[in-house]
Amino acid sequence: MDDYKFLFKVVLVGNAGVGKTCLVRRFTQGLFPPGQGATIGVDFMIKTVEIDNEKIKLQIWDTAGQERFRSITQSYYRSAHALILVYDISCQPTFDCLPDWLREIEEYASSKVLRVLVGNKIDRDDREIPTRVGEDFAQRHNMYYLETSAKESDNVEKLFNQIAAELMEVRILIDFTTPVNLRMGWEQYTHYFGCEDQGLFSTCEFP
Numbered sequence: 001m002d003d004y005k006f007l008f009k010v011v012l013v014g015n016a017g018v019g020k021t022c023l024v025r026r027f028t029q030g031l032f033p034p035g036q037g038a039t040i041g042v043d044f045m046i047k048t049v050e051i052d053n054e055k056i057k058l059q060i061w062d063t064a065g066q067e068r069f070r071s072i073t074q075s076y077y078r079s080a081h082a083l084i085l086v087y088d089i090s091c092q093p094t095f096d097c098l099p100d101w102l103r104e105i106e107e108y109a110s111s112k113v114l115r116v117l118v119g120n121k122i123d124r125d126d127r128e129i130p131t132r133v134g135e136d137f138a139q140r141h142n143m144y145y146l147e148t149s150a151k152e153s154d155n156v157e158k159l160f161n162q163i164a165a166e167l168m169e170v171r172i173l174i175d176f177t178t179p180v181n182l183r184m185g186w187e188q189y190t191h192y193f194g195c196e197d198q199g200l201f202s203t204c205e206f207p
C-alpha cells in the first residue's frame, strides 16, 4: 500500500486545446506528448508529492474541453479540492470564455474549492493576452494566478506543488464530508473523507 497521509483531488477545466492534458502529462510523467488527441470525457492520473515531510497524493482529473462532454465533466467538480482553470495565452477566445467557466464552477463546485487560473503556452511568441490582464482577472475573481508552458516545463511543478501546499494549509476549512467518486477502469468506488479515524484528509483504503 502507498504510504501517503493526504489525498487531494485536483480537476483541470478550460476550453478544448488549451493544454490541460499536456500539463497533466508533463507533471505526472515528465513528458510533452506529441500529437496529443482531444480528451474524451474525463481521465485521471496520480502523483505523490512531498510537502513539509508529508506525503500527499494528488489525484488529478483532466476533463474534456469540448462542449459535448460538459454534462459528464460537471459531475467531477463537486468533490474537487482544487480547480485549475486553464486558458491559452495565445488564443483570445479561450480567455473570453473564462466567465462562462466561472459560472460552471460556481454552480457545480464546492464554494470552498481552491481556484487557480493558469495561462498556458507561454513558450509561444504570438501572445494575445498580456500577463497583467490574466493577473487582473484572477485577482477580481479571488483566484491564484500562474503562467505555464507544458511544452517547456515552465512553472508546471510549481503549479501542482503550490496547490498541494495550499491545500495542506486550508484543509480544515474544506468540506470533508463530500463523497469522492473514484473511477478506476469500469468500476466505481465511493468513499468519504474522514471515514477512518486517521484524520480529516487521510484516505480509506480502496478495495
Ligand SMILES: Nc1nc2c(ncn2[C@@H]2O[C@H](COP(=O)(O)OP(=O)(O)OP(=O)(O)O)[C@@H](O)[C@H]2O)c(=O)[nH]1
Pocket (backbone or CB within 6 Å): 014, 015, 016, 017, 018, 019, 020, 021, 022, 023, 033, 035, 036, 037, 038, 039, 040, 063, 064, 065, 066, 120, 121, 122, 123, 124, 148, 149, 150, 151, 152
Ligand atoms: N506551444 C505549446 N503548445 C502546447 C502547450 N500545451 C499544449 N500544447 C499543444 O496544444 C494542443 C492541445 O493540447 P491538449 O493538452 O490536448 O489540450 P486540452 O486542453 O487537454 O484539450 P481537450 O482534451 O480537447 O480539452 C496540442 O497540440 C499540444 O501539443 C504548451 O505549453 N505550449
